[in-house]
Ligand SMILES: *[C@@H]1O[C@H](CO)[C@@H](O)[C@H](O)[C@H]1NC(C)=O
Ligand SMILES: *[C@@H]1O[C@H](CO)[C@@H](O)[C@H](O)[C@H]1NC(C)=O
C-alpha cells in the first residue's frame with residue numbers, strides 16, 4: 314500500500330478514568346477534529362483521479378500542525394495523557410493499491426484508489442485500515458471488491474468499528490458491524506453535506522447512536538460553502554457536538570465517553586408510556602376534525618368557527634409535497650392541539666400534538682414509504698413532523714433551520730423495518746433527545762415534551778435495507 318497524501322479529518326481517542334460519582338462508571342476520552350479543509354474550488358475537477366489526490370496533499374501541512382495542536386491541548390487538559398500512553402489516532406486519506414488490470418474489477422491503470430481510514434496506536438504502529446464501501450459520487454475512488462468489516466481492539470474500551478460518511482445509511486458495513494460484530498464504539502470520519510430537514514450531519518450521527526445504543530465519534534470536514542459542518546461525540550444519551558455555518562474555523566471537540574454506552578437507560582422505557590391511542594380513537598378524532606373543517610370551510614369564518622385555528626388560510630386536509638426529493642403525503646397541524654394520521658403505501662403515521670408556545674408557523678406531519686432515487690438509491694419509511702418553509706403547504710419539506718413553536722408530541726407508525734433512526738432537531742440546528750422512543754407491538758414510537766427551543770424536525774427515519 315502506498316499512502317499518497319493525507320486528507321481532511323482526524324479522530325483521536327485515549328485513556329480511561331473513573332468518574333467520582335457514587336455509581337462508578339468507566340469512561341475514556343475522545344477528541345474529534347472538524348478540519349477547515351483546503352478543497353478543490355472546482356468540484357468537477359475532483360472527478361479526475363490525480364487532481365483529487367493533489368488537493369488532498371495541500372491538507373497535509375495543516376493536518377500535521379493540527380494534530381500537534383490537538384495533542385498538546387489534550388495533553389494540557391488530561392493528566393492521564395501525560396503518560397503519552399493509550400492514545401489512538403484515526404485519519405482519512407486516499408490510498409493506492411496495485412492490482413492486475415486484466416483481473417476485473419481492477420481499473421485499467423492497474424491500481425485501485427480507495428477512500429481509506431487508517432488507525433495508529435499510541436506508539437505509532439499501524440493498527441487497521443478501512444476502505445469506504447458506499448461511495449457518494451466520488452469518481453476519484455473505487456468501490457472495494459469486497460466489503461470490509463474493520464474491528465480493532467483498544468486497551469481502554471475493547472472493540473471499535475469504523476466506517477465512513479455515506480456508509481452510515483447502509484446495511485453494509487455499518488449495521489452489520491453492530492448487529493453481527495457487536496461493536497459498541499464507532500469511529501466515523503465524514504465529509505457530509507448537510508441536507509435539512511432530515512439529514513443534517515449531526516442529526517444522523519445522533520440518530521445512529523440512539524438507534525443502536527452505541528457511541529459514535531464523528532469528525533466532519535468544515536467547509537461552509539459546500540454545506541459541510543457538524544461533528545460530535547455521542548453516547549446514546551449525551552452528546553458534545555459542533556455545527557457552525559457562520560465561520561470558517563476548525564474545531565476540536567473533547568468529551569468523555571462511557572465504556573459501556575448505555576449504562577443509564579432512561580430512553581426506550583416504552584412501558585412507561587400512557588399516551589398510546591388505538592386506531593379507532595384516532596380515526597374518530599380524524600373524522601370529527603374533518604367534519605369540523607368542512608363546516609368551517611362552508612362558513613368561511615375559520616377564526617370564529619374554532620378559536621384554535623392557526624392560520625387565516627384554508628389548508629387542505631392532505632397534500633403532496635417534495636421533501637429531500639421524495640414525494641411525501643402531508644397533513645397540516647392547523648390547530649393548537651390535535652391528533653392526525655397520514656398513510657402512504659403500507660405505512661401509517663400518527664401524531665398527537667400540543668403547541669405550548671405557538672406563533673403562527675406552519676407545521677405539517679408527513680409520511681413517505683418508498684425508494685429514494687436521487688443521489689443514491691435507498692429504501693425509506695419515514696414519519697416526520699416538520700416546520701414548513703413558509704405559510705404555504707408547498708413549502709413543507711423545504712430547508713428550515715430556525716423555529717419558535719414549542720410542541721409536545723407523541724409520534725408513531727406501523728413500520729415494516731426495525732431499523733429506525735429517531736431524529737429530533739430544534740431551532741438553530743441544535744439537537745434534542747426524545748423522552749421515549751421504542752417499540753410497542755408493531756408500532757415504533759417517539760415522545761417529546763418540554764423542548765427547550767422551537768421544533769424544526771421530529772422524525773422516525775426508517776431504513777428498509779431489505780427492500781433496497
Ligand atoms: C505498539 O502498540 C501496539 C498496539 O497497542 C502493540 O501491540 C505493540 O506491542 C506496541 N509496540 C511497542 C514497541 O511498544
Ligand atoms: C406523489 O404521491 C401521490 C400519492 O401516492 C401520487 O398521487 C402523486 O402522483 C405522486 N406525485 C409525484 C410527483 O410522483
Ligand SMILES: *[C@@H]1O[C@H](CO)[C@@H](O)[C@H](O)[C@H]1NC(C)=O
Nearest residue numbers: 592659660661727728729755
Ligand atoms: C399499517 O396500518 C394500516 C392502517 O391500519 C394498514 O392498512 C397497513 O396494512 C399497516 N401496515 C403494516 C405493514 O402492517
Ligand SMILES: *[C@@H]1O[C@H](CO)[C@@H](O)[C@H](O)[C@H]1NC(C)=O
Nearest residue numbers: 684685686687688689690691
Ligand atoms: C436507481 O434506481 C433507478 C430505478 O429505480 C435506476 O434507474 C438507477 O440506475 C439506480 N441508480 C443507481 C445508482 O443504482
Ligand SMILES: *[C@@H]1O[C@H](CO)[C@@H](O)[C@H](O)[C@H]1NC(C)=O
Nearest residue numbers: 721748749760761762763764
Ligand atoms: C415539563 O416541565 C415542567 C416545568 O419545568 C414540569 O413541571 C413537568 O413535569 C415537565 N414534564 C415532563 C414530561 O418532563
